[in-house]
Amino acid sequence: MLGVRAPDGGGVSLATRALVRADWSAVEAIYREGIATGHATFEAAPPTWEEFDAGKHPALRLVATLDGDVVGWAAGAPVSSRAVYRGVVEHSVYVAESAQGRGVGGLLLAALIVAADDDEVWTLQSGIFPENTASLRLHEQHGFRVVGRRERIGLMTYGPLAGRWRDTILVERRAPG
Template sequence: MTTPPPQPYGPHDIAVFPLTELDWPEVRTVYAAGIATGHATFEADPPATWTAFDTSKHPDHRLIARDGSGALLGWAAVTPTSPRPVYAGVVEHSIYIASGARGRGVGRRLLDELVTSTEDSGIWTIQSSLFPENLASVALHRATGFREVGRRERIALMTYGPLAGRWRDTVLIERRSPVAGTAASSVR
């Protein structure tokens, strides 16, 4: 008898909350597992401490997703791209999904909530760089309104993991808000 494939979580099976210091041990575990794939980031390790993570992420736009049992399914956060006031509405985001939750709608839920959170505060552009080999992430971002704006070929040398020693490309993506950043809105 074959086991049926995992089904997407229903909308009531995924709860999204602000990411806090109490979540850090689980967030760090999911982060490290994503890094270990070699398709998430050029960083070889997650930040060592909550303080290092906390100071690098915008405090109003850090989210976690949990299932009905309370298990951490994933997290998303943003970082300002520049301290210059003209870029106050531009952030770079990160999203990591627990290995057992991938392909089950968690990423979509987190990105939808992140878009709402950032737009509500006047952020007009969310951007990131993805490894083009990470097809699931590329598809998720396209489905949530991100577009490819460029490709950086051989931008950096991978220093760890299964692709250590290889030069990697990244795809630059962005999502421009249709409501934030217009003449009628302002960054709060």
């Protein structure tokens, strides 16, 4: 578990830990906040717990807690079932609106990198909307590089951008070695 001490020097107020089923209602609510922005995902609604659980890498599912409350999550999913890509994972990081700007995203991404390295994941990648400049900065600060721009990669199906083709910026981090 990674943590940051409270400003008064007391106990850890911001920490990460494994995401478990009991966290799902908070994780789903944070996911819905991200979806509502129109700049977090192409998904129109969060998956069910069962879909999320089946699709995510077991060692790469984390939550951030602030004074015990879940305020963010990160997770990774294999990009392919082919053995040659076993160490390549697509990841997401979501932070509750109420906790943005407090270091939650950085703590989650740092913890995800450690978990990925420990699990012999050699590439973490993500497709980020160009409008999501906070996420692009966060990833750059944690050693990710821009691989390229995927133009008109997906068609939005919901919200104010419904019917528009969207670009994503592909970022990746390679494990040392």
